[in-house]
Amino acid sequence: MYGRQDDHRDVSRNRGAGVLKRQTIDSKDYRDAMARYAGHVQIATTMHEGVRRGVTVTAACSVSDNPGTLLVCLNHSNPHNELFTESGVFALNTLMAEHKHLAVAFSGRDHLSVEERFAEGEWDTITTGAPALVGAAAVFDCRLVDAKIVATHTVLIGEVTGLRIGPAGRALLYLDRGYHSV
Ligand SMILES: Cc1cc2nc3c(=O)[nH]c(=O)nc-3n(C[C@H](O)[C@H](O)[C@H](O)COP(=O)(O)O)c2cc1C
Known part of the structure; x- marks a missing residue:
């Protein structure tokens, strides 16, 4: 067990x-x-004044279905991520097993340029202009409705303004520092 045994937090008592x-x-x-x-x-994507950005993420989840709302956490120590708040729009592209090469490209591991990263897949747009991956398991196209800085990350809250449900298949997961599918 991690953490100091003599330092159990008891918020209510304190x-x-x-x-x-x-x-x-x-x-x-x-x-x-x-x-x-x-x-x-x-892959969280955005586009602002002709500049595209995509970031491989796992820190994303649903918030509400009415109205459709989700959140994504992006590290704000990376100045390139400011494009997401500047644009006020983003898309969350849910990957399938066959998209592992895209996850690797957009994680920055191979130091590809933005153009090289996007060239690994086929993209279009839905409502906001953020890049939407053709063949993704789902694409959630969002307008940014709130952004909150928490520690090292900015929590982006997006209201879903466009949706695309892709083919059913094996999902790409990240577990024990490696890619898996289920
Ligand atoms: C599986 C995986 C999950 C990641 N999840 C997140 C995340 O939720 N939020 C985040 O800010 N970065 C996350 N990252 C790191 C970013 O993908 C990475 O820092 C970023 O793409 C680097 O971009 P750059 O090369 O343009 O600087 C994750 C990386 C991997 C491989």
């Missing part, structure tokens, strides 16, 4: 005294634990 004990979790331990959490791999 709240009255105005004291909130903090339990410090090492970020490497946090990442090791998160490696056990299977995440569906997606």
